[in-house]
């Protein structure tokens with residue numbers, strides 16, 4: 051047993067909570083027409099997820115909720131619970147009993163539960179795939195549906211075979227795989243589009259990055275050569291210093307010796323020569339100073355020259371940096387222009403998007419107002435229709451009244467005439483008498499008038515008094531005749547019955563009839579107007595519906611446009627972001643460049659200051675030298691005068707002193723040279739630190755490996771600088787930008803590759819599903835085909851039936867033709883069969899399918915309606931056979947079919963409009979039978 055119980059509450063005519071317990075075998079559902087038997091079938095379909103309102107015999111889904119009776123209010127919720135036994139694990143849930151519940155509220159909210167857990171409709175449907183149960187399966191066969199299996203197009207019949215073959219799940223999986231494949235294709239196109247955009251950027255940045263890397267390499271090369279040159283100079287200065295220090299030490303030794311010799315010579319000349327000596331010392335001092343001044347002057351000139359060269363170099367550097375700044379500014383200007391263009395386009399797109407959104411709002415408003423118009427029309431139509439119904443009722447009431455009144459009039463007239471003894475013949479005689487008397491009076495009157503007229507004109511010889519007398523006579527005669535006439539009129543009036551006056555009086559019965567006639571006429575006119583108005587409003591609503599459809603189509607297009615526009619806006623916004631980043635980076639480069647320029651400028655100014663200071667020193671030297679020369683001349687003259695008196699010994703002493711002086715001068719010179727070398731060394735170190743932000747001593751270990759050919763190094767330096775210049779403009783951030791883009795480019799390529807793999811996989815899955823489905827379908831089709839002929843022969847007591855694939859080459863789409871040959875007839879297409887034959891053929895196909903894949907339960911709703919006695923018996927025989935294996939619930943009005951059932955369930959409507967279940971025990975059932 052599969053179906054255990056169904057609980058229905060508030061569903062269609064089942065207003066109260068109703069439990070129906072099912073049993074094994076065949077259960078017959080009995081009850082008079084309209085008592086709610088098919089509503090139970092509807093409840094079963096509904097709880098299994100039926101979505102078609104047509105299949106639920108409703109206009110909208112809310113119509114399935116109990117909508118009230120004269121005695122009961124409508125309900126706001128419908129609920130059906132189906133309890134299924136899953137002991138044979140037919141459903142893929144590890145539970146022995148499963149309850150499925152569907153609930154619908156009047157506001158349209160709908161819920162599904164499996165074992166009281168809220169689930170989605172999709173999950174519920176998947177639970178029943180390939181079980182023969184469910185929306186499109188064959189477990190529920192209703193009135194007309196069996197016939198529909200035969201009337202459907204050959205392709206539409208496939209569902210029966212597919213469900214039996216168990217490929218519904220495959221089909222779903224196949225469609226899902228195809229949906230995924232389409233989605234993957236769309237994603238691939240999208241990724242390819244983005245990739246082609248990124249690729250452009252990638253290639254541009256790659257070129258720029260390569261160039262920048264060369265640029266950086268050259269800069270490093272130049273800096274390295276520059277360091278080598280500085281190291282060479284440093285090495286040279288250090289060697290010079292060492293050799294000078296050696297000379298200094300040697301000369302100091304010599305000086306010591308000569309001083310000793312002079313001291314001994316001077317022993318006796320000391321006193322005499324003190325003055326001379328002091329003068330000579332002064333002279334020597336002055337000569338030393340003079341020599342020192344010359345040396346200093348030479349050094350200053352060299353220094354000024356060196357600083358001048360440095361200044362030139364710095365100026366070149368500054369010019370290069372300036373040029374670089376201009377290039378950056380040009381580039382930035384270009385980017386700015388592009389950014390403005392992009393922003394303009396962005397604004398245009400945004401305006402367009404706004405227009406589209408406004409249009410969407412307008413169309414939504416139009417739809418809303420059209421819907422309001424339709425609602426208003428429906429309201430008016432409803433009102434008018436109820437007015438028409440009321441009008442019809444009123445008209446009927448009036449017509450009823452009119453009929454009563456007319457009967458009354460005839461009756462009263464009859465009665466009145468009878469009571470008053472009125473005779474038409476007598477009335478006619480009296481009327482004729484009055485008319486003839488009236489005519490006689492008229493003739494008499496005309497004759498007398500003429501006579502009187504003649505007499506008054508001619509007189510006939512009579513006087514006036516005679517004329518007057520004859521006039522009086524005439525009038526008296528006339529008066530007499532009128533009295534006779536009056537009497538006749540009275541007689542006539544007396545002959546008419548009195549009650550007629552009452553009849554014709556304003557409050558009389560005839561006036562009432564006239565009023566009713568008028569009212570009926572008015573009512574008919576108003577009904578006609580109301581019907582015209584209903585028609586006009588219905589036409590209007592139809593037009594509004596067409597217009598709503600048009601608005602919706604346009605709305606759909608607008609929504610597609612809106613999405614497209616939004617994508618373009620995002621793309622431009624991305625573009626603008628890239629541009630503003632590039633601009634910011636350029637600005638950063640310009641700022642760095644400016645800092646470099648300022649730095650070079652500061653160094654230039656410092657160098658210039660040094661040149662100026664050296665120039666002032668040079669001028670001061672010239673003045674000092676001139677003064678010193680003048681002083682020297684004077685001093686030499688004084689010494690010459692003083693030494694003329696000194697003896698020949700003094701010659702030797704003089705010579706010694708001269709040697710000493712020479713030595714001292716040499717010593718001074720060497721000291722000065724050492725001092726200059728030290729100054730140069732300090733300067734070199736200082737410059738090195740400023741240019742390279744590092745101490746030259748940290749590079750010292752490079753010296754032994756240096757190419758000591760200064761000339762070669764210099765030409766390498768110039769060549770590298772030339773290459774750098776030839777490179778032109780360089781995007782310094784390009785390698786970093788390129789690495790970012792590369793990362794994205796690689797990522798997109800990877801994504802594309804993944805999508806390709808996914809696509810191949812999906813194609814493979816689809817092919818496998820198709821292959822497996824084709825195999826299962828073919829197998830099941832062949833079995834059903836074989837069974838069909840057998841069940842057909844059993845149903846018809848002979849004959850032959852056949853199934854044919856319309857397109858055997860295309861087994862997964864092919865339609866299935868049915869041919870049937872009832873006994874003694876020709877093999878015919880089913881369209882030519884009689885109603886009963888068709889039902890029987892349909893049932894044969896259904897049972898042939900059950901044989902291959904029995905559905906765990908089966909509901910047959912009056913499928914026996916068109917069968918005659920003999921066929922019913924055969925139908926019952928087959929049904930009872932199948933009843934051994936499956937659970938059958940049969941709705942029928944046929945007594946014979948009822949005899950085949952094991953259990954009977956009765957449905958009644960004890961309370962009008964509310965279905966109720968009466969469980970009949972087999973004993974009672976037999977009595978009922």
Ligand SMILES: Nc1ncnc2c1ncn2[C@@H]1O[C@H](COP(=O)(O)OP(=O)(O)OP(=O)(O)O)[C@@H](O)[C@H]1O
Pocket residue numbers: 061062063064081082083084085086087088089090113114115116117118963
């Ligand atoms: N939402 C509803 N609320 C109340 N009653 C409803 C609702 N929907 C349908 N009905 C009632 O259900 C009845 C129809 O029930 P159903 O079609 O099940 O009858 P049946 O027993 O199958 O009849 P038959 O033997 O003629 O096929 C109708 O009287 C209809 O008014």
